[in-house]
Amino acid sequence: MEEIKILVIDDERGIREGCRRILESENYQVAVAETGEKGIEVAQTDKFAMALIDLKLPGMDGLAVINELRKIDSEIVPIIITGYGTVETAVEAMKAGAFDFVAKPFTPNEIINVVDKGLIQIKERQEGLELKQEKRERAVDELNSLSIVDEILARYNYNAASLIAILQDIQKQFNYLPQNLLRHVALTMNIPLTRVYSISTFYSAFSLKPRGEHLIDVCLGTACHVRGGMNIMERLERELGIKNGETTYDEKFSLKSVRCVGCCGLAPVVVIDDEFHGKLVQDKVPKILAKY
Numbered sequence: 001m002e003e004i005k006i007l008v009i010d011d012e013r014g015i016r017e018g019c020r021r022i023l024e025s026e027n028y029q030v031a032v033a034e035t036g037e038k039g040i041e042v043a044q045t046d047k048f049a050m051a052l053i054d055l056k057l058p059g060m061d062g063l064a065v066i067n068e069l070r071k072i073d074s075e076i077v078p079i080i081i082t083g084y085g086t087v088e089t090a091v092e093a094m095k096a097g098a099f100d101f102v103a104k105p106f107t108p109n110e111i112i113n114v115v116d117k118g119l120i121q122i123k124e125r126q127e128g129l130e131l132k133q134e135k136r137e138r139a140v141d142e143l144n145s146l147s148i149v150d151e152i153l154a155r156y157n158y159n160a161a162s163l164i165a166i167l168q169d170i171q172k173q174f175n176y177l178p179q180n181l182l183r184h185v186a187l188t189m190n191i192p193l194t195r196v197y198s199i200s201t202f203y204s205a206f207s208l209k210p211r212g213e214h215l216i217d218v219c220l221g222t223a224c225h226v227r228g229g230m231n232i233m234e235r236l237e238r239e240l241g242i243k244n245g246e247t248t249y250d251e252k253f254s255l256k257s258v259r260c261v262g263c264c265g266l267a268p269v270v271v272i273d274d275e276f277h278g279k280l281v282q283d284k285v286p287k288i289l290a291k292y
C-alpha cells in the first residue's frame, strides 16, 4: 500500500511531536516544521497528502501557509489546528480553503478522526477523477470507432446496395455490431435504422452482442443431431460454463448451435472459427478447447 505522508506545522513542540506520535502509531509517515516558512520548504521537496497547520504561527500565519501549500500542490488537504477561543477564526480558515479544523487541546482520537475524514475526501476526489478519465477514454474510443466506420463507408462509396458487405467489415473490425455504430451507418448513409437492424438480425453471421475471440458453431442439423450433436453441445456447455448462445466471461469463446454446415458425412461436426472438427466424441472436447 502506498505510504500516506502528513506534514505537521506548529510552533509548539509538544503539539508537533504529539501529532507525530499519534499519526505514526497509525502508520502514517510524518514530517514536522515549527514555522510556516520551514513547512513550505519541506513541502517543496516531498509530496504530502495532508498538512496539519497551526493557525497562529510566528511569521507567516496559517492562512498564508495554506495558500502557499496549495500553490505547490493543489491536491494537498489542509487541516487547521486552532487554539482556545479561536474556533471562529478556524471557520474563516475553512472558508479560505482549509478542509477541516481541530481545536487545542485535542485527544488522539480527534486527530485520527480529522485525518480519516481528510483521507475519505482524497479517495472521493480520486474516484471522481478516475470516473472522468474513464468517460474521456470512452469518448475517445467512440470517436476512433466512428472514424473506422467512416473509412469502411467511404470504401463502399456510401452505397446502400453494399450494406451487407459494410456490416461484414464492421463486424470483422469490432467482432460484433455495436448499436451506436449501426446508428452511425444509418445516419451517414441516410437509410432507415430499421433496415440496418433488419439485415443485422436476419443473418445469423451477424451479432449484436460482443462475441468471444473464438466462435464455436455446433452443428445440430439432422445428421449431426442423430449422431450425438446434442451430447457434444452439452459437453461444450459444461466445459465452458455457458449455455448455447452465450459468451464466456473472459470473452474467449462464444457458443451457438447452427444448422447443417454441409459435411454430414463427418457428423457430428463442430466448427471453431474456420476449423472443422468432424466425427467428434465428447471425450475429445477438452483437448480441442485446450488448443485455443
Ligand code: FES
Binding pocket: 219, 220, 221, 222, 223, 224, 225, 259, 260, 261, 262, 263, 264, 265, 267, 268, 269
Ligand atoms: S447436419 Fe451437421 S453437417 Fe450436415
